[in-house]
Amino acid sequence: MPALNIDFSEEELAELRATAHERGVTLKGLVREAVTGDLDRHRALARMTDVLDTFVRENAAAFDEAFPEDAPTAEHRRRRGAA
Secondary structure (H helix, E strand, O other), rough: OOOOOOOOOOOHHHHHHHHHHHHOOOOOHHHHHHHHHHHHHHHHHHHHHHHHHHHHHHHHHHHHHHHHOOOHHHHHHHHHHHO
């Protein structure tokens, strides 16, 4: 399996070791969990952004009709590149 060396300050490494000990995991396991967890959150956020973007595009006209006082102006739509 490929590996990666990461440099930490003495203080960071001491904190990581203490946290790993508290959680009953290895230092390697703690760091791997943190990195893969961050990647998972990033993928989930990207998927949610796509879902929300699609929802907004598909429902913009209905919202503008229901709340005309809050609808964007034609100039605002042009700047955003909307049709």
